[in-house]
Amino acid sequence: MRRSVSIAVLLVALGLGIAGMGAGTGSFTASAQQNPETTEVKIDNFSFGPGTLTVPVGTTITWTNRDDIPHTVVSTEGVFKSKVLDTDEKFSFTFSKAGSYPYFCSIHPKMTGKVVVQ
């Protein structure tokens, strides 16, 4: 009798543990879907900061123009292109594929940056 109770307790504990792991995984997946990673790149003093950014697939990057001068964010390979961004205007793009994405400011081509998606 005592042995059966112990086995029952163990089974219940095991069941609770498995349920807990499942629930944990479920909540992790849900939170990842609800809050995809976002990263900001500042445009200031005629440069992108950080100049090179490495992010996981699915990351949304937001560029914000903190300069007094209009700038653009244009992919060298034509993957994305912003309108001309005035001071404090933003441009966002979600990177859904792995790869290297160099970009530049079409008004000031010396300004370059790169996003590496892994």
Next chain:
Amino acid sequence: MSANPFDIRTVLLAKHAQHVVLIHFPIALFTAAVALDYLGHWTKSRTLAAAAYFNLLLAAVSTVPVVATGLAAWQWALERQKLKGILLMHLVLGCISSVLIWIVFWIHFRVHRHPEESLPKYRLPIEAFAVFVVGLTGHLGGFLSGVNGPG
């Protein structure tokens, strides 16, 4: 980024409408004209005065395409960005510069038509002020184009 610099389309279809290229003509011609006029005034040289006049003529004429391409660059390269800050100052000073260049040319033109008259001395401070405004306009334009930016 890998555009061929010898492709004529890179010249004709440039979004800056060649404003950044043409702007150097009135700046150089007007600055040279003022320098020649000052030299001509001090040395009483008619040759230098004539050289100043023709430089002024070309400087004044070249302001027309420069203003036009400046507006085109604002339209195409900057997609009609709000006129404020450095962009607004550049536009206003650019217009003032053009007017000053034409005023200086007009002063010289009137005397050129009546050789018996001599150039008024009040033109000299106007010319100096105009050179200052032209220089300031160019400096701000350099910021907009990134030439005067850091690095």
